[in-house]
Amino acid sequence: MSNPDIDPPRLYAAREPIFPRKVSGWFRNLKWIIMALALGVYYITPWIRWDRGPSLPDQAVLIDLANRRFYFFWIEIWPHEFYFVAGLLVMAGLGLFLFTSALGRVWCGYACPQTVWTDLFLLTESWVEGDRNARLRLWNAPWNLRKLRLRMTKWTLWLGISLATGGAWIFYFTDAPTLLGNLLAGQAHPVAYITMGILTATTFVFGGFAREQICVYACPWPRIQAAMMDEDTLTVAYRDWRGEPRGKLHKGEATRSDGGAKGDCIDCMACVNVCPMGIDIRDGQQLECITCALCIDACDEVMDKIGKPRGLIDYMALRDEAAERAGDAPKSLFKHVLRPRTILYFTLWSGIGVALVVALFLRSPFDLNVTPVRNPLYVTMADGAIRNTYALRLRNKQGSERDFTVSVAGPDGTVPQGVAVTLEGLPDAKVSVPADSTHTQRVYITAENDSALARAGQTELTLWVGDATDGRKTHIGTVFHGRSE
Numbered sequence: 493m494s495n496p497d498i499d500p501p502r503l504y505a506a507r508e509p510i511f512p513r514k515v516s517g518w519f520r521n522l523k524w525i526i527m528a529l530a531l532g533v534y535y536i537t538p539w540i541r542w543d544r545g546p547s548l549p550d551q552a553v554l555i556d557l558a559n560r561r562f563y564f565f566w567i568e569i570w571p572h573e574f575y576f577v578a579g580l581l582v583m584a585g586l587g588l589f590l591f592t593s594a595l596g597r598v599w600c601g602y603a604c605p606q607t608v609w610t611d612l613f614l615l616t617e618s619w620v621e622g623d624r625n626a627r628l629r630l631w632n633a634p635w636n637l638r639k640l641r642l643r644m645t646k647w648t649l650w651l652g653i654s655l656a657t658g659g660a661w662i663f664y665f666t667d668a669p670t671l672l673g674n675l676l677a678g679q680a681h682p683v684a685y686i687t688m689g690i691l692t693a694t695t696f697v698f699g700g701f702a703r704e705q706i707c708v709y710a711c712p713w714p715r716i717q718a719a720m721m722d723e724d725t726l727t728v729a730y731r732d733w734r735g736e737p738r739g740k741l742h743k744g745e746a747t748r749s750d751g752g753a754k755g756d757c758i759d760c761m762a763c764v765n766v767c768p769m770g771i772d773i774r775d776g777q778q779l780e781c782i783t784c785a786l787c788i789d790a791c792d793e794v795m796d797k798i799g800k801p802r803g804l805i806d807y808m809a810l811r812d813e814a815a816e817r818a819g820d821a822p823k824s825l826f827k828h829v830l831r832p833r834t835i836l837y838f839t840l841w842s843g844i845g846v847a848l849v850v851a852l853f854l855r856s857p858f859d860l861n862v863t864p865v866r867n868p869l870y871v872t873m874a875d876g877a878i879r880n881t882y883a884l885r886l887r888n889k890q891g892s893e894r895d896f897t898v899s900v901a902g903p904d905g906t907v908p909q910g911v912a913v914t915l916e917g918l919p920d921a922k923v924s925v926p927a928d929s930t931h932t933q934r935v936y937i938t939a940e941n942d943s944a945l946a947r948a949g950q951t952e953l954t955l956w957v958g959d960a961t962d963g964r965k966t967h968i969g970t971v972f973h974g975r976s977e
Contacts, residue, residue: 509631510704510770512614513624513762517789526602527611535656538663542566545891547927555665561928567852568889568928572859579848583841590837592720594829595807596727600713601784606706609657609699610768613650620646624765650700651692658691704769707782714779723811724828728783730763730774730805733817738774741798756800763787763805773805783807858894858925859887860957862935862970869973876941880972884935886957888925895924895960900937901967902945903952910943922960937972949976 542552542565549556554563562569562577569576591598600607621627621642633639662684663671674680675688698706707714721727735757741747747756757774764772766787769780773787791805812822865881873879888894898921902908913921916934925931937953939945951972958965 507705508770510768511624511627511631512768512786513765513790514618515762515766515786515790515793517786517792519785519789523602523611523784523786527608530603530605530608531612535660538660538668544568545927548891549667551667553664554667557665570859570887570889573855576848576852579844583844583848586837586841586844589720590834590841592717593722593725593837594834596721596725596783597713597717597781598783600707600711600782604782606698606711607768607782607784609653609695610703612653613699613703614768616649616653617646620649647700650696654692654695654699655688657695658688661691662687704780707769708780722833724809724823724831726807726809726825726828727777728773728781728785728788728805729777729808729810730757731803731808731816732774733813735774735804747800756795756804758794758798760794762790762794766790856966857888857890857964858896858957858959858966859889860955860966860968861885862955862968864970864973865934870975872975873938876946877938878941878946878973878975879936879938882935882937882955882970884933884955884957885930886923886925886933887930888927890927892927893924894927895922897922897958897960898933898935899956899958901954901956903954905954908939908943908945908953910940911945912938914938939972939974945972946974947976948972948974950974 537553538551540552541550542563543550544563549563551563552565554561556563560571588599617627621630630639630642659672659675666684671680671684675684702710732755735755737753738755738757738759741754741758745754747754763774764770764787766789767773768784768786769782771778771780773781785807788805788807792802795802795804808816808822809828811828815822862885863883865883869880871879871881884898886896888896898913898915900907900911900913914936915921915923916936918933923931923933935955945951951974953970953972954967955970956965956967
């Protein structure tokens with residue numbers, strides 16, 4: 493029977509705030525560098541200019557939804573070329589699989605936007621409120637004017653960072669200087685303000701208050717990354733065979749690395765205090781660990797102070813555990829990284845990349861599409877000639893206006909006898925298409941009364957379109973309907 497005096501177990505535990513301690517070391521410096529590069533690229537890229545000509549936008553990276561274009565420096569992607577974007581997304585996924593298979597959750601620990609902005613928010617928090625102990629005291633202190641002043645200062649800085657984040661994002665979708673002027677003047681489209689408001693709010697909440705909860709509860713990657721890892725994956729781990737039994741180290745006392753019975757771990761909690769996820773890596777592999785390696789820097793710093801070898805916490809593979817326990821050397825880094833799984837991921841990733849580059853250089857500077865006008869199938873002229881009508885859609889993907897010539901060829905590649913090509917409203921078979929635009933032109937193909945094309949029921953034809961400036965040509969197949977139908 494249940495005892496009413498005993499409280500039932502709680503299914504939800506309130507979040508315990510995490511106040512990571514500052515740490516210095518190789519991995520912390522690497523994170524600073526990656527954070528600076530990531531934020532620099534994100535904030536600066538929309539302001540880079542790139543001259544494409546007088547009729548095209550000069551923003552280097554622009555997702556022009558209104559005109560259905562994607563510009564990336566000298567590359568322009570049209571809607572029908574979305575396979576380039578799809579290929580890049582596939583490469584991004586395979587790249588994530590590759591790095592996870594080789595080095596665990598390095599994306600999460602170093603380059604994930606949630607990690608980068610959380611690091612930035614934590615840096616701001618430490619500037620305003622002080623180190624870990626000062627922040628803990630402030631958290632537990634009752635509300636007063638000092639606490640309110642520090643919190644309001646911190647939140648104001650966070651809000652400024654969040655506003656810049658949301659603002660930078662919308663600059664990728666229209667001309668950045670023009671949009672900035674409109675935003676400041678209150679004349680921008682409501683969608684711009686709404687988008688910026690949503691991104692500002694989410695950045696402020698995710699980076700300032702949710703932090704590790706986004707990684708644990710909202711992100712699906714921790715739950716599927718295990719499928720990309722195996723016993724050869726290098727990930728952050730604790731060498732318990734060297735560190736246990738842990739405990740305070742007394743002067744002159746030998747530890748395991750010196751041949752003694754006690755482990756090298758002095759239970760200083762430095763690895764826990766620097767962890768942005770608030771976990772203890774000594775408890776083994778955990779879903780919450782993002783392999784940021786800050787615990788490695790913290791532990792190495794302590795080992796240096798007590799005169800013990802580094803590497804108590806380190807990047808290591810599970811396959812090396814048995815060898816290290818026996819005192820043997822672990823496998824080399826290259827043997828861990830270069831294995832069938834990572835080679836397969838790299839082969840697929842590089843293969844798609846090469847295919848995209850080849851497709852990019854082989855694509856035509858102009859495209860065409862032809863649609864026969866089937867109502868009616870053909871028209872009989874006064875002299876008995878047969879005329880078919882076609883809607884020719886020409887897409888000029890170059891930065892200047894071009895003249896295009898139109899001609900026709902039969903199934904054998906030669907020009908059929910008694911056949912003429914005319915363009916509606918134009919004196920000759922030449923049409924001008926403005927830069928970076930699409931033009932629809934009505935084309936008439938007329939076969940003389942006694943020609944084979946006029947007598948046949950249906951004949952396959954090839955419509956050739958050439959650039960009058962540089963002579964490049966492309967073609968598309970169509971059908972001519974004669975009178976016997």
